[in-house]
Amino acid sequence: MSAVVLALLCGAVVGLALGALGGGGGVLAVPALVYLxxxxxxxxxxxxxxxxxATSVAALARHAGTGDVSWRTGAVFAAAGVPPAVVASVLAHRLPPSVLTxxxxxxxxxxxxxxxRSVRTTHRTTRRDGAHAGPAEGTAADGSTGRAGDLRTPAAGAGLGAVTGLLGVGGGFMVVPALVSVLRLPMRRAVGTSLVVILINSAVSLTTRLATDGASLDLAVLGPFAGAAVLGAWDGKRLAARFSGAALQRAFAVLLLAVAASMLLGVLV
Known part of the structure; x- marks a missing residue:
């Protein structure tokens, strides 16, 4: 299989994950680029x-069209992550690959x-109440967070900005759990809102790497990979609409565990 065809296939999978789950793009893209x-x-x-x-732009446009984005929460979350993302991006090339992996x-x-854990908590609440649980404490009916959530947003955003800069990923695989578990956003709104954070963090980290470390892009791979990912992200929203929030959370968790196991195995073997 040629490198271009493989890049197209990998990009499509990354785009679907990002569009449907609001994360998983970078966490899949890095292993695919390195190992495949x-x-x-x-x-x-x-x-x-x-x-x-690039993929986040397409996915965000798709989610914004259905109103599944909390713009204020996303902006505050991302703004808090910008300084840590810049510092971590500078440090990334100074750490051994095994440590980063x-x-x-x-x-x-x-x-x-x-x-x-969030899925289990929601399930227990639903069974106890005998109906679908309403917005969690500290969450408004439209999915926006209350005063407690506003205080937690900058702290969580700063931590995730550092992860983005250090590991070279968009951070969505941490943003979605934080938005759901910490800020109590409904899953679908968390997916859309995470794309705001991913886009800003990725753009800041990419600019910092290119400007300060002399980092380079593999343009031969980037073109087909990004093109297929953008198309996949556009269809990812439609895929997400066919499943419940709990099903998406479980799928996301399984995806993360599989990637974590494969990366750790690569370090140990």
Whole structure:
């Protein structure tokens, strides 16, 4: 299979994940670029950020059209992550690849655990109340967070900005769990809102890497990969509409656990 065809296939999967789940794009793109397309780890991280930024634009437009975006929450979340993203982007090329890979796997596993815990909590609440649970405490009916959520947003955003800059991913695999578990947004609104954060964090981290580290992009791979990812992201929203929020959370968690296991195995073997 040629590199172009493989890049198209990988890009389509990344786009579907980002469009349907509001994350998983970078966490899938980096391993695909390194292990399937033979891109050097440092270049893969930078190329992944470019792919995720472009794909987020298409996915965000799709979700915004159905009103599934909390713009204020997303903007505050992303703004808090910009300074840490800049600092972490500068440090990324100074750490051994094995350290970055291990950190990547650990963060993905923690995010999966948070999502599964959120699903169980929602399920118990629904069974106890005998009906679908309403907005969680601190959440307005439209999915916006209350005063407690506003205080948690900057702290969570700063941590995720650092993850984005350090690992070369959009951060959606951590943004969605934080929006659902910490800020109590409904799953579908969390998916749309996460794309605001992903786009801003990815653009900032990509610009910092290119400006300060002399990082490069694999243009031969970037074109077909990003093109297929954008098309996949557009269809991802339609795919998400066919499943419940709980089903999406479980799928997201399984995806993260599989990626974490494969990355950790690559370090140990």
């Amino acid at each position: 397309l033979g891109v050097a780890p440092q270049v893969a991280g930078t190329t992944s950020l470019a792919v995720v930024a 291990s950190a990547f796997a650990a963060v993905a596993a923690l995010a999966a655990a948070a999502m599964l």
